[in-house]
Amino acid sequence: MKVEVVSSEFIKPSDPTPLSLGRLDLSLFDQLTPAIYTPLLLYYPSGKTSPSVDKIRCLKSSLSLLLVHFYPLAGRIRDQLYIDCNDWGVRFLEADVKCSLSDMLVRPQPLEMKMLLPIDMESEEAGTGPILLVQANSFECGGFALGMCISHKIADMGTFGNFLASWADAAVDITKVEPPLFNASTLIPPSIHLAGMPPVELPKAKTITRRYVFDSSKLTALRTRITSKQVTPPTRVEAVSALLWKCISKASLNLGLGRRKSLFSLAVNLRSRMLPPLPANTFGNLVGSICIGMTVDEVTETDLSELARKFKEEKDSYLENHVKKDLVGEKITMTISASAKAFGELISGEGVDFYNCSPWCGFPLYEADFGWGRPIWASHVSTQFKNSIVMMDQVGGEGIEVWLTLLTDHMNELDKVEGLMEFASLNPSISR
Structure with missing residues (x-):
């Protein structure tokens, strides 16, 4: 399987985030979570669905609308203490895959499939770089794979799953989206002693x-x-x-x-x-x-x-x-x-x-x-x-x-x- 990235850009909220929402404190749970990315891949067949170019246009526009509600995902983590909600954006890659989706699904190879993701889950950028990255993969047959990596520093699978469901809703009708609640740091305050400290690291191996x-x-x-x-x-x-x-x-x-x-x-x-x-x-x-x-x-x-x-x-x-x-x-x-x-x-x-x-x-x-x-x-x-x-x-x-x-x-x-x-x-x- 050969994957060629053909474009890269940052998707920003369709409306700027108010200055009053410019900082979101991490919770103590967030601070103690390792700085890794959580990866997820979703696969869609060609069938009678719209071409990849229409899918990608829909994903970009709906993501921009959704980031008004999920604005921390367009920010950056600072000092192990808070998210700077600066509308920097979500990195969005487009890639062409030189094979058919059906061929890949005959015997999926976990190592090869990493090429369908926008970044390695082990990347240290999870603690300082983009919080969310997306890669839209178009297969030769018309099939499509959506690869996503979200920083585990600020999101567990409950948060990731809620974001994904909201994104799908936004693609159909943005008014259906229920904004998330950002009160975790009030319930579980961060520790100032962890400010500036390097995040927890997990050892890598063969x-x-x-x-x-x-x-x-x-x-x-x-x-x-x-x-x-x-x-x-x-x-x-x-x-x-x-x-x-x-x-x-x-x-x-x-x-x-x-x-x-x-x-x-x-x-x-x-x-x-x-x-x-x-x-x-x-x-x-x-x-x-x-x-x-x-x-x-x-x-x-x-x-x-x-x-x-x-x-x-x-x-x-x-x-x-x-x-x-x-x-x-x-x-x-x-x-x-x-x-x-x-x-x-x-x-x-x-x-x-x-x-x-x-x-x-x-x-x-x-x-x-x-x-x-x-x-x-x-x-x-x-x-x-x-x-x-x-x-x-x-x-x-x-x-x-x-x-x-x-x-x-x-x-x-x-x-x-x-x-x-x-x-x-x-x-x-x-x-x-």
């Missing part, structure tokens, strides 16, 4: 990213196997997390790492779980995480049902004892700071394997209809951040797509482990 698909029937079979008299039916994410952790740990055991500590962290959207609950369109990072720790030996010896039960119990305990009791009132800043410190010590400690799982399930990625139909696929890409897991909804069903990134030797060892492929397919074609 990795492999693979896509595993759990279709609805196989996922139902997995959940049924896990369910018992002692274990209530796990959620889709809990079931897949338990199986992944067990199989990955078996691979670690084969590498002679049985006594190492293994930690599995699962991200949780806090908006609806805080007291009082926050609206879904609250802008920023509002994500917590549950973390389960065992030795590699213990994970491999523990039954899947028991692992799933641990995920469920830890999540219930986290929401009841941490979110509802500690993330309230004056305790919130101290609680977040203490959790971040403990979290940092865990992931940087020697002899520890830390797996970071981000479930994107349930977000309206497949509802992004800009006027030419919904996407036939939404994807992640490969990354250099080891031990990362992204879960996404499978198109047209209750299945889950897993984007798993491991060190090269670890991934090669996973190939030899039984259990995973009983319920998952390795990088199947995308059916239209």
Whole structure:
């Protein structure tokens, strides 16, 4: 696949941002979030839809209108403390792809697909450069792929998903757009002590990213196997997390790492779980995480049902004892700071394997209809951040797509482990 960028420009809000809105403070959650980009690709077939030139014109005009409401996305992050809402703009690239979309979807290659994004997700610009970048990719067949990267410093997937849904609405009728709420820093004030400090960095390594698909029937079979008299039916994410952790740990055991500590962290959207609950369109990072720790030996010896039960119990305990009791009132800043410190010590400690799982399930990625139909696929890409897991909804069903990134030797060892492929397919074609 050859991708040629043919144009680059900055899209600015259609109306200038008032001086009174020129500064948006980061929340403490934002400050403690690593400076990386969150990537997302949406794919649209040619069919009877409008030509790419019309799609691109629509995307640019609607984005300009939408930035009046999402004005921080056109700004720049300053001093780890605030967003300078200066209408600098969203970088917008146009690219021609020298192949057909259908050829690419036969066997999607996570590494090649990075060429469809406007910037590497590992780029340090996420902390100081453009907050949002877009790349409109036109395939030779008339197919189209929309590549987006948003700075994780100021946006979790809840914010990203709300922006995407609003952008699709703006392309059809701007009056349908509900402006986001920018009150996160009032609820969770930033720390002046973090001003000017370098953002958190994630270590890069020689990795492999693979896509595993759990279709609805196989996922139902997995959940049924896990369910018992002692274990209530796990959620889709809990079931897949338990199986992944067990199989990955078996691979670690084969590498002679049985006594190492293994930690599995699962991200949780806090908006609806805080007291009082926050609206879904609250802008920023509002994500917590549950973390389960065992030795590699213990994970491999523990039954899947028991692992799933641990995920469920830890999540219930986290929401009841941490979110509802500690993330309230004056305790919130101290609680977040203490959790971040403990979290940092865990992931940087020697002899520890830390797996970071981000479930994107349930977000309206497949509802992004800009006027030419919904996407036939939404994807992640490969990354250099080891031990990362992204879960996404499978198109047209209750299945889950897993984007798993491991060190090269670890991934090669996973190939030899039984259990995973009983319920998952390795990088199947995308059916239209």
